[in-house]
Amino acid sequence: MSKKIIVQKFGGTSVGSPEKIKAVANRTSKLLDDNKSIVIVVSAMGNTTNQLVKLAKEITTEPNPREYDALVSTGENVSASLLAMSFQSLGINAISLTGAQAGILTQDLHAKAKILTIKTERIQKELNNNKVVIITGFQGINPNSDITTIGRGGSDTSAVALAAALECEECEIYTDVDGVYTTDPRKIKDAQKLTEVSYEEMLEMASLGAKVLHPRAVECAKENNIILHVRSSFELTEGTRVKEANKLEVNKPVTGVAVKENEAIISMIGVPDTPGIAGEIFSELANNGINVDMIIQNVLEKTDSNNISFSIAEDDLDQTKKITKSIANKLNCKLLTDTSIAKISCVGIGMISKPGTASKMFTALGQNNINILRITTSEIKISCAINQEDAQKALEILHNEFELT
Amino acid sequence: MSKKIIVQKFGGTSVGSPEKIKAVANRTSKLLDDNKSIVIVVSAMGNTTNQLVKLAKEITTEPNPREYDALVSTGENVSASLLAMSFQSLGINAISLTGAQAGILTQDLHAKAKILTIKTERIQKELNNNKVVIITGFQGINPNSDITTIGRGGSDTSAVALAAALECEECEIYTDVDGVYTTDPRKIKDAQKLTEVSYEEMLEMASLGAKVLHPRAVECAKENNIILHVRSSFELTEGTRVKEANKLEVNKPVTGVAVKENEAIISMIGVPDTPGIAGEIFSELANNGINVDMIIQNVLEKTDSNNISFSIAEDDLDQTKKITKSIANKLNCKLLTDTSIAKISCVGIGMISKPGTASKMFTALGQNNINILRITTSEIKISCAINQEDAQKALEILHNEFELT
Numbered sequence: 001m002s003k004k005i006i007v008q009k010f011g012g013t014s015v016g017s018p019e020k021i022k023a024v025a026n027r028t029s030k031l032l033d034d035n036k037s038i039v040i041v042v043s044a045m046g047n048t049t050n051q052l053v054k055l056a057k058e059i060t061t062e063p064n065p066r067e068y069d070a071l072v073s074t075g076e077n078v079s080a081s082l083l084a085m086s087f088q089s090l091g092i093n094a095i096s097l098t099g100a101q102a103g104i105l106t107q108d109l110h111a112k113a114k115i116l117t118i119k120t121e122r123i124q125k126e127l128n129n130n131k132v133v134i135i136t137g138f139q140g141i142n143p144n145s146d147i148t149t150i151g152r153g154g155s156d157t158s159a160v161a162l163a164a165a166l167e168c169e170e171c172e173i174y175t176d177v178d179g180v181y182t183t184d185p186r187k188i189k190d191a192q193k194l195t196e197v198s199y200e201e202m203l204e205m206a207s208l209g210a211k212v213l214h215p216r217a218v219e220c221a222k223e224n225n226i227i228l229h230v231r232s233s234f235e236l237t238e239g240t241r242v243k244e245a246n247k248l249e250v251n252k253p254v255t256g257v258a259v260k261e262n263e264a265i266i267s268m269i270g271v272p273d274t275p276g277i278a279g280e281i282f283s284e285l286a287n288n289g290i291n292v293d294m295i296i297q298n299v300l301e302k303t304d305s306n307n308i309s310f311s312i313a314e315d316d317l318d319q320t321k322k323i324t325k326s327i328a329n330k331l332n333c334k335l336l337t338d339t340s341i342a343k344i345s346c347v348g349i350g351m352i353s354k355p356g357t358a359s360k361m362f363t364a365l366g367q368n369n370i371n372i373l374r375i376t377t378s379e380i381k382i383s384c385a386i387n388q389e390d391a392q393k394a395l396e397i398l399h400n401e402f403e404l405t
Numbered sequence: 406m407s408k409k410i411i412v413q414k415f416g417g418t419s420v421g422s423p424e425k426i427k428a429v430a431n432r433t434s435k436l437l438d439d440n441k442s443i444v445i446v447v448s449a450m451g452n453t454t455n456q457l458v459k460l461a462k463e464i465t466t467e468p469n470p471r472e473y474d475a476l477v478s479t480g481e482n483v484s485a486s487l488l489a490m491s492f493q494s495l496g497i498n499a500i501s502l503t504g505a506q507a508g509i510l511t512q513d514l515h516a517k518a519k520i521l522t523i524k525t526e527r528i529q530k531e532l533n534n535n536k537v538v539i540i541t542g543f544q545g546i547n548p549n550s551d552i553t554t555i556g557r558g559g560s561d562t563s564a565v566a567l568a569a570a571l572e573c574e575e576c577e578i579y580t581d582v583d584g585v586y587t588t589d590p591r592k593i594k595d596a597q598k599l600t601e602v603s604y605e606e607m608l609e610m611a612s613l614g615a616k617v618l619h620p621r622a623v624e625c626a627k628e629n630n631i632i633l634h635v636r637s638s639f640e641l642t643e644g645t646r647v648k649e650a651n652k653l654e655v656n657k658p659v660t661g662v663a664v665k666e667n668e669a670i671i672s673m674i675g676v677p678d679t680p681g682i683a684g685e686i687f688s689e690l691a692n693n694g695i696n697v698d699m700i701i702q703n704v705l706e707k708t709d710s711n712n713i714s715f716s717i718a719e720d721d722l723d724q725t726k727k728i729t730k731s732i733a734n735k736l737n738c739k740l741l742t743d744t745s746i747a748k749i750s751c752v753g754i755g756m757i758s759k760p761g762t763a764s765k766m767f768t769a770l771g772q773n774n775i776n777i778l779r780i781t782t783s784e785i786k787i788s789c790a791i792n793q794e795d796a797q798k799a800l801e802i803l804h805n806e807f808e809l810t
Contacts, residue, residue, distance in 0.1 A: 018463035052483070058423035059487050060494035067493070070501055071486040074479040078457070081476040082464050088472070089465035096475055100505070101550060145506060 005127065005166045006031075009041040009137065009159035013176040014233035015079045016046035024174075024233065025086035025094075028132070032092065037127040039166065041137045041159040042083055044075025065110030069139070069149045073099070076136035076155070083134050094132040097122065099147070102133075104140035104158065106148045113148040115140055115157070118165035135162065156217030164224035170241075171226050175212055178232035179240035180205065182404035183257045187395055190405040194255065195238075198245030201255050202228075204347040204381045218242060245349050253357040254348035254402035259391050263293070263341040264317045265374065266324055267309040269334040273299070277331065278308060284323050290316045294343060294376050294383060305333070309374060311385060314339060338373065342391035345383040346398060358382050364401040370394050410532065410571045411436075414446040414542065414564035418581040419638035420484045421451035429579075429638065430491035430499075433537070437497065442532040444571065446542045446564040447488055449480025470515030474544070474554045478504070481541035481560070488539050499537040502527065504552070507538075509545035509563065511553045518553040520545055520562065523570035540567065561622030569629035575646075576631050580617055583637035584645035585610065587809035588662045592800055595810040599660065600643075603650030606660050607633075609752040609786045623647060650754045658762040659753035659807035664796050668698070668746040669722045670779065671729055672714040674739040678704070682736065683713060689728050695721045699748060699781050699788060710738070714779060716790060719744060743778065747796035750788040751803060763787050769806040775799050 008028065015021050028038060043049075052072045056063040063071075080096035087094035103119030126133045137155025142148050150157055156173060163171035177185075178193065180202065185191040197205075199222035206215040212230050221228045221242065231239025271277055278297065285292055294311040312320050321337065328335045351357040361382055365372055370393065374385035386394055399405060413433065420426050433443060448454075457477045461468040468476075485501035492499035508524030531538045542560025547553050555562055561578060568576035582590075583598065585607065590596040602610075604627035611620040617635050626633050626647065636644025676682055683702065690697055699716040717725050726742065733740045756762040766787055770777055775798065779790035791799055804810060 018460060022464060055423060055483070055487060056490060059427060059490045062494075063490045064493045067486040067489045067501055070489075070503075071483060074482045077479045077482075078460070078476060081472040082460060084472045084475075085461060085464045085468045088469045089467075096472055098475075098552075147503075 003035055003037045003127075005037045005039060005168050006170070006172065007039045007041065007159055007163040007166065007168050008172045008174060009155060010043065010174045010233060011155065011176070012043040012046050012049070014174050015042055015083065018082065020233075021045075021079065021082050022086045025083060025090055025092070027233070029087065029090050029092055032132075038132045039123065039127070039162060040083065040132065040134045041155055041162060042076060042079045042134060043137050043155040045079045045082075048075035048078065066146055069110045070147050073136070073139040073147050073149055076138050080134045080136045087132050087134075092132060093130055094134060095126050096134045096136070097126070098136050099139035099158075100141040100145065102135045102162075104135075104161070106140035106142055106150060108142040108144065108148075110148055112151040113140065113142065115150060115161045118161060120165050123162075123166070151216070154214065154216070156214040157220055160217045160220040160224070160226055160228070163226045164220070169227060170229055171221065172229045172231060173213060173217075174231060174233040176233065177212060178235055178237055179230055180212055180242070180256070182255070183395060183399050184259070187259070187392065188399050191399070192404060194240050196241050196243060197255060198349045199242060200245065200380050201347050201349050202242045204345070204378070205256055205258055213242070251350065252348060252403065253350040253354040254346045254398075254404065255350070256347050257395060257398045257402065257404065258345050258347065259395050260343045260345075261388055261391055262314045263311045263343055263385070264314045264320075265309055265311050265338040265341050265385060266320060267307060267336040267338070268324065268328055269307050269336060270303075270305045271308050271333050272331055273304045273306055281308065281324065281327055282310075284327065285320065288319060288323060290320055290323075294374065294385065296374055296376055311341065311343060311374075340388040341373065341385050342388045342394075343383050343385050344391065344394045344398065345381055346402065347381045348402075349380050351380060351382070360401065361398060364397050365394060368393065368397050370397075408440055408442045408532075410442045410444060410573050411575070411577065412444045412446065412564055412568040412571065412573050413577045413579060414560060415448065415579045415638060416560065416581070417448040417451050417454070419579050420447055420488065423487065425638075426450075426484065426487050427491045430488060430495055430497075432638070434492065434495050434497055437537075443537045444528065444532070444567060445488065445537065445539045446560055446567060447481060447484045447539060448542050448560040450484045450487075453480035453483065471551055474515045475552050478541070478544040478552050478554055481543050485539045485541045492537050492539075497537060498535055499539060500531050501539045501541070502531070503541050504544035504563075505546040505550065507540045507567075509540075509566070511545035511547055511555060513547040513549065513553075515553055517556040518545065518547065520555060520566045523566060525570050528567075528571070556621070559619065559621070561619040562625055565622045565625040565629070565631055565633070568631045569625070574632060575634055576626065577634045577636060578618060578622075579636060579638040581638065582617060583640055583642055584635055585617055585647070585661070587660070588800060588804050589664070592664070592797065593804050596804070597809060599645050601646045601648060602660060603754045604647060605650065605785050606752050606754055607647045609750070609783070610661055610663055618647070656755065657753060657807065658755040658759040659751045659803075659809065660755070661752050662800060662803045662807065662809065663750050663752065664800050665748045665750075666793055666796055667719040668716045668748055668790070669719045669725075670714055670716050670743040670746050670790060671725060672712060672741040672743070673729065673733055674712050674741060675708075675710045676713050676738050677736060678709045678711055686713065686729065686732055689732065690725065693724060693728060695725055695728075699779065699790065701779055701781055716746065716748060716779075745793040746778065746790050747793045747799075748788050748790050749796065749799045749803065750786055751807065752786045753807075754785050756785055756787070765806065766803060769802050770799060773798065773802050775802075
């Protein structure tokens, strides 16, 4: 009978020092028994990746993507081999595998390659030899045998892809928080840990700045129907399971509230109502690596032009203005900028079946004199742009309003 | 017509910082023309390897060799990719290759694997695409695709093996000194840079502590008849060529004088004259990684027992005593220890054809009241153990005596 394989992923904070790496080995060693095989995916230690990026930037402001991947992937090699040594020093058989050795094949793209397939022969062989198999997250190889990386935060995705390839039911994501909360517990003291959350809600929360899981990993888990168990590296308590929603059980319209600060809003006023223009604007921004959020387009009454607004991280403001200015000039339209914006969002799969969630949110904010600057909604999310100074107050109001405490 | 391939090796000091890495790219870029292809072998940046070893030691005092190799090899990956970026930022096509990508196949051994063969297809392909090919020194892969390392100082050997596989005439070894000197220029001010030195002399000097070249690299160069050009990373002057001796041109008996300090001598008195005993002693020491030097065995007159003496680094003294004590007890022989010993050696291929070199050396030391504790000789080397406090004086005397200034 083949053993049950468990994939565990430990992030950079969890392997931030030799002591922490030893603690990880120690923790996992206690789970070992004859019926289980363990595969561990690790990120680079603490700040290592940033230090490597800094080195590259000291050489050139525009490092070649292939060399950049060869460079930054070394961080995971270091933590994987140190973790293997830690198991071995406990008398447990273990082996570290690089992305290449683990058979993680990606697209021929750098810095953001997608995993195409995982040839698990080597992993299976080592598991059959009763070894804990430790695999470098974040990296793979392309058809040329060149090292690729799959984007920041990609170790989560590596773990899920491995869980899928190894036909696991569950993938454990160990992190420095002990689960997913109704909102950021650093901001709201009585935020509650959720036992379960749906993939869809987690996706919305992740893109709203809840940093526990990378959105790609959630998507990948959803596609492969793998349960993600988000839990603490430092405590033994159960965390939050991200899984297919059981819609019969949903009784609250809102599962969580999130705030994203330090945003800016760019508005282009009087954009000609011609097909293809929005495409041009956002392609140009995407090509420059600018992450655009909250796109709103309104038709101006009785004209043949539109207003297009979108939010970005305030850090990207200068570059975004440069790009949009040249397009605005060409189209002969006006450009407006709002800075110091926060985006507050309510997320919940329950709002699909419970109408009135949006109006409840807007009313609560309005009664407390919080001005709503922009609104966007998706099936399970309502987001409002507000002034940054109102962010904390708005969070407290909505967390209470939707009975999350 | 195929281009001439030049292999250049840059050590850790030469690539110790982003600035130095850029300087290396800058320097080599000036050599580029349509008739040359450049392959560069790099060590890890400055102190990186030691830092990685330190990390391992924080996990366990006895790291698993496979994981140790996976860990320490990352240092070279970092410097290789940074150097590739530096070339690219100068507008020069370049690519970094790991040991695996460069086809460097080694024995299935860790920490000290020998290079078995180099499959140069990928290197050749990249050279044909007019790229500067940068290869990580010190590492390869075994038949299992596991990363191996070839021992400290192994990047020199990597470079020579690559030069042999690529059928180069010369391999350039860039370092922080500008060549090989008659003796350590930090100790004797008017030490002279040698234009040429034979493989044999270089081998003796290397094992005497002249740190410019790793002995294995010299052996490998000798076997493959590759000229090693030892030169400065920071200056453009020619350095020292290590090559087949032209015996007709030798006119001095001694080419260089070297001193190795902080040695200890262990003497075993009354070792039974039975075959296999010396073998047992030195196997035991080798198995414990203790580098033994200057082995002397004398038969005691009118007995059937021997005295065996050998020198070791003073750092290894405690461990060596422990090992030899248990053997001495078993053999019922006495153990003596001399500490604070220096070994001074004269090296020269000329001494083969010029008798009297040894007596000249002993006389010079004797006339200056320097007591000789032990003597060993090889075909081209005479070494004397002396008290450490006499080391500098002895060096000055012999450097003068053999007209090296």
